[in-house]
Amino acid sequence: MARNTAFEILYRDYYVRVFGLCRRLLNSNELAEDAAQETFMRAYKNFRKYSTEQPFWQWIATIANNHCIDLLRKRTRTNALFGDESAELEQLAAADTPVLSDLISFQEADCVNRAVANLSAKYRVPLVLAYFNQFSYDQIAEQLNISRNHVGVLLLRAKQRLRAELATDGDEVVR
Amino acid sequence: MTHPSHLQLSMHADKALSADQAIAVTQHLELCPTCQTRMAAVRDEARFIVTALQIEATEEPWEVTVPKFSRPLSLRGFALANLGTGLVIWLAQFLWKTLFGELIVNATTWVTSIYVPDIYAMVSATALYLLEEGTTMLDAYLGFVIVSLLTITVLGFLLMYRKTRSTMGVCFLVIMVGTTVTPTPANALEIRRDKDVVTINKSETINDTLFVAAETVLIEGVITGDLVAMGRRIDISGSVEGNVLTFAESVTLSGKVGGFALGAASSYDLHGATVGGDLWAAGENVDIDDEARVGRNAIIATQTATVKGSVKKDLFAFAETVELSGVLGEDLEAFATRVKLLGDAHVGGNVRFRSGNEDRLHRAENVRIDGDVEFLDMPEEFEDKSRYATVEFYLWQVARLIAAFLVGLAFVWFVPGYRSVSIGAGVEALKTAGVGFLIMVSVPIMAVLVAFTLVGLPLSFIAVAAWLLCLYLAKIVVGAVVGRMLLSQSDSLAWTLLAGLSIVIVAVNLPFIGGIINVVLTIVGLGLIAQKTIAKLASRDSGDLAAT
Incomplete structure (x- = not known):
């Protein structure tokens, strides 16, 4: 009974955050709602295994990540959601745009968020895990089942994409 | 000098390089102002993304409602x-x-x-x-x-x-x-409706229960189920293997009925018909001609009852005038102003004649009565006798109280939410009564409407059952509310419920106004149940827990 009450409290406190994480990963409100529910369902079933030494957020975020990544993998119908490291490296070599901080002056945070939402799952997921969840490269690598270096490449590509998108937006704003 | 790659700088900003790589990059940065600038930009960029993502996370542009957590069912x-x-x-x-x-x-x-x-x-x-x-x-x-x-x-x-x-x-x-x-529905229903005439021809056989409504209904064929007919004129010359229920201005039965025949009509005639079961007939004139046969009892409520045919068992006649010239297997029991036993009438059992005047029994010479002839005054139950004067009445009320109490306890135990209902004051109370009245009136009407479609029949039965249940529960809910108002200090559900129910039962049995109180309490109770149910459903839909 006490376990149920404890879980109810955690559910109330963390639902919005878990929902936010799922929404960033899945890019859809409806999917995020379902995913958040599923996350808590899984958490409830495994609540006995949860050790209080680990922060609850870290534990539940891992469950949410796993579930969302599974969903994304299913959606792309292939396990190679995060592509090939060397191919990504080659694309990195392409001419770069100015760094994001230079664009900040005429970009609002919500433009960045919109740009993040527009990224394909391949880039959005590691970006969210790294900069929203504040996971280490090792944790991300483990979750996505790729190498640490691959994570670095994907993140760099993600930022490159963001820059490109924001630069176009910025031009439009200036004009 | 080799500058670190973009990737290395980015990973360095995220503290993701291995120790030796990190040392190499740090040493290079100390010496290279170009890379220092690049590094600073990369760090700013990472920090900016973190900030931007967090901003949206805290200031949600759309409201997130926390749905109620439904535990997974093992x-x-x-x-x-x-x-x-x-x-x-x-x-x-x-x-x-x-x-x-x-x-x-x-x-x-x-x-x-x-x-x-x-x-x-x-x-x-x-x-x-x-x-x-x-x-x-x-x-x-x-x-x-x-x-x-x-x-x-x-x-x-x-x-x-x-x-x-x-x-x-x-x-x-x-x-x-x-x-x-799965048991298949035993009697499927066939429905026929027409403004003018519905005829079941001689050659036609209907293997279901037939429900028919028309100005004129002519049944010449065979119906293997029951027949329910409504109209102005109903003629049944065919055969019905089940029961016959008729409501019309004139009903003429000249065919064969396997079960009982029940009907209300201005004139209800059996012309050479054979009814296997009982005959229940009400109307201005009920006529059983000399060729007609009733397989069991005939129960007739009418102005003039004429029985020339045969009735295998008893004849109960509640009539102004009863004329018997046929054969009765058993007793004749007549509540009538006048009873005429004519021609070759034969009564196998006793004749009991209940009337205000013994002289109103006319008996022809050839009439045979095997049993006794008994005259009785109008029975006591027709006199106004106070129901409060009988012991049964009080026993029944106690039984009713116990039943209501047990049902009430079970109800609150199953649905604890109803424990907290209250009538409210002013407009709220009026609203409750309004909702209750609406339910009391609308549910049976809807049930009847829905019942006209075959698919709707079970639905209609369920609705009526639920409605009857709610009617019963209504007064119990009111009893609980009254009890709580009365014993507001008491925490015991049983005592408050018992007290409230006792009051309600006394109130609905009060002379003269008891009936009105009964209706009012039922309406209020229905309203309370409906409002509580609606409130419960609404809170479940929107989620009990609001997002913060």
Whole structure:
């Protein structure tokens, strides 16, 4: 009974955050709602295994990540959601745009968020895990089942994409 | 000098480089101002993304409502819930069968067979018919629900344990077995409606219960089920294997009826008809001609009852004038102003004549009466006798109180939310009463409308059952509220409920105003139940827990 009450409290406190994480990963409100529910369902079933030494957020975020990544993998119908490291490296070599901080002056945070939402799952997921969840490269690598270096490449590509998108937006704003 | 790559700088900013790589990059940065600038930009960029993502996370542009958390049902819980529901439904089915099918139906049949026929008899016979029909239909419907639940349970197990292709095969098998086991609705219903004439021709056979409504109804063919007919003129010259229920201005039966015939008509005539069961007829004139045969009792409520044919058992006549020239197998019981025993009339049993005046019995010379002739004054039950003067009345009220108390306890135990209902004041109370009145009136109307479609029949029965249940619960809910108002200090549910119910039962039995109080309390109770239910449903939909 006490376990149920404890879980109810955690559910109330963390639902919005878990929902936010799922929404960033899945890019859809409806999917995020379902995913958040599923996350808590899984958490409830495994609540006995949860050790209080680990922060609850870290534990539940891992469950949410796993579930969302599974969903994304299913959606792309292939396990190679995060592509090939060397191919990504080659694309990195392409001419770069100015760094994001230079664009900040005429970009609002919500433009960045919109740009993040527009990224394909391949880039959005590691970006969210790294900069929203504040996971280490090792944790991300483990979750996505790729190498640490691959994570670095994907993140760099993600930022490159963001820059490109924001630069176009910025031009439009200036004009 | 080799500058670190973009990737290295980015990973360095995120503290993701291995120790030796990190040292190398740090050493390079100390010496290279170009890379220092690049590094600073990369760090700014990372920090900016973190900030931007966090901003949106805290200032959600759309409201997130936290839905109610529904715990996942474990396999055991799922199976238990299904078995439990199945058991409850089976129990309900069993109770329905024994209580209504056996107990009440039989008891009422027994009561109506010994009691004097009057309008009560007509009503009870109609109710009996509906109950019997309803029982088979509900039976079939509940059977369907049980089989569905079993199917779902089996499916659940299969899907949880083996997600193979054979699952579909097994599902199919289960459904096939289920559909064969499920009792099919015993009597399907055929409905015919027409403004002018509906004719069932001689060559036509209807293998269902026929429900027909038209200006003129002519039944010349065969109906294997029951016949329910409404119209201005109904002529049945064909054969009905089941029962015949007729409501019309004139009804003429000249065919064969296997079951009982029940009808109300301005003139109800049996012209050479054979009725296998009882005859229940009410109208201005009821005429059983010399070739007509009634297989059991004839119960007639009319202005003038003329019986020339034969009645195998008793004849109960509640009439202004009773004329008998036919043959009665057993007794004649007449509540009448005048009784004429004419021609070669033969009464196999006794003649009991209840009237204000003994002289009003006319007996022709050739009339044979095997038993006694008894004259009785109008029975006591027709005199105004105070119901409060009988012991039974009080015993019944105590039984009623105990029953209501037990049902009330069970109700609150099952749905604890209803424990906290209150009538409210002013407009709120009026609203409650309004809702209650609406439900009391609208549900039966809707049920009747829905019942006209075959699919809607079970629905309609369920709605009426739920409505009757709510009518019963309504006063109990009001009793609970009254009890709480009265004993606001007491925490004991049982005592407050008992006190409230006692008051309610006394109030509805008060002379003169008891009836009105009964209606008002029922309306208020219905309103309370409805409002609480709506509130519960609404809170479930929007989620109990608001997002913060």
